[in-house]
Amino acid sequence: MNLAAGVQLVCFFVLTGMMLTAAVGVVLLENIVYSAFLLAVVFLSISGLYILLNADFVAAAQILIYVGAVNVLIIFAIMLVNKQENFANIPKRWIRKVATGLVCFSIFALLTTMILITPWSLDATSPAVIDNTVIELAKHLFSDFLLPFELASVLLLMAMVGAIILARRDLIPETTTSPLTLPERPRELASVSTKSTED
Amino acid sequence: MQLQLEYFLLSGAALFCLGIYGLITSRNAVRVLMSIELLLNAVNLNLMGFSNFLDPSGIKGQVFAIFVITIAAAEAAVGLAIILAIYRNRDTIDMEQFNLLKW
Numbered sequence: 001m002n003l004a005a006g007v008q009l010v011c012f013f014v015l016t017g018m019m020l021t022a023a024v025g026v027v028l029l030e031n032i033v034y035s036a037f038l039l040a041v042v043f044l045s046i047s048g049l050y051i052l053l054n055a056d057f058v059a060a061a062q063i064l065i066y067v068g069a070v071n072v073l074i075i076f077a078i079m080l081v082n083k084q085e086n087f088a089n090i091p092k093r094w095i096r097k098v099a100t101g102l103v104c105f106s107i108f109a110l111l112t113t114m115i116l117i118t119p120w121s122l123d124a125t126s127p128a129v130i131d132n133t134v135i136e137l138a139k140h141l142f143s144d145f146l147l148p149f150e151l152a153s154v155l156l157l158m159a160m161v162g163a164i165i166l167a168r169r170d171l172i173p174e175t176t177t178s179p180l181t182l183p184e185r186p187r188e189l190a191s192v193s194t195k196s197t198e199d
Numbered sequence: 200m201q202l203q204l205e206y207f208l209l210s211g212a213a214l215f216c217l218g219i220y221g222l223i224t225s226r227n228a229v230r231v232l233m234s235i236e237l238l239l240n241a242v243n244l245n246l247m248g249f250s251n252f253l254d255p256s257g258i259k260g261q262v263f264a265i266f267v268i269t270i271a272a273a274e275a276a277v278g279l280a281i282i283l284a285i286y287r288n289r290d291t292i293d294m295e296q297f298n299l300l301k302w
Binding site for chain 1 (some may be wrong): 233
């Protein structure tokens with residue numbers, strides 16, 4: 001990274017502030033659509049942090065995969081389960097929230113002390129940063145990480161098939177299927193039609 | 200004053216704790232998935248920080264981050280499919296109503 005140290009520091013603090021503010025919004029906002037869009041802000045600022053860490057390819061992959069695929073998927077899911085639902089009040093719920101907050105804060109305190117007291121063995125000399133990370137990543141992926149790489153492709157195929165099978169609607173066996181109709185039908189229609197045939 | 204490894208680790212820890220809080224307290228099932236994405240991103244931030252500061256010549260941390268991103272994409276797809284199926288089954292996305300396995 002060719003920026004001056006002060007510029008890097010300012011960029012880091014701005015990006016971290018954006019990231020943490022948006023993450024608080026994701027967790028705490030009432031409207032879930034706002035949360036989904038704030039999640040995109042979190043992903044974009046994390047990608048900026050990756051660029052600060054000299055990882056251009058992973059930053060681009062982060063934007064492409066998270067903002068382009070995962071976030072769009074989440075927004076589609078929000079649209080598909082679009083139900084304005086007033087959750088029923090549960091007594092003593094605030095106790096759970098306070099307890100969870102306490103536990104999370106203690107985890108954060110523990111992590112902070114551990115991070116600060118651990119002597120990280122950094123070499124004082126400024127290391128030679130490789131300028132083309134894509135070549136280095138490709139070398140790793142096709143030599144010593146080849147097996148996980150291929151397994152990841154199998155896992156992606158399994159996830160794709162599994163998601164389709166889980167999310168599709170039930171097939172309705174129909175005796176008289178004209179060739180122009182889809183073989184599946186929404187379940188609500190199916191139940192209505194079976195009721196009408198029973199009547 | 201330069202960028203330190205500790206800064207990235209601390210921001211990753213903060214993001215992780217926010218994700219855990221959201222994971223446990225949120226009642227909307229889609230928000231639970233979003234909190235899981237926050238957790239995975241916090242871990243990725245740690246990996247990238249270590250990769251840049253401790254192993255800058257052989258960037259193994261970035262390879263790990265790429266694998267985590269891959270798994271996260273697969274997990275999001277399957278998780279959202281499960282939420283869709285359970286929404287059709289129970290007609291709600293309230294996490295408190297998913298108590299079939301409660302004894």
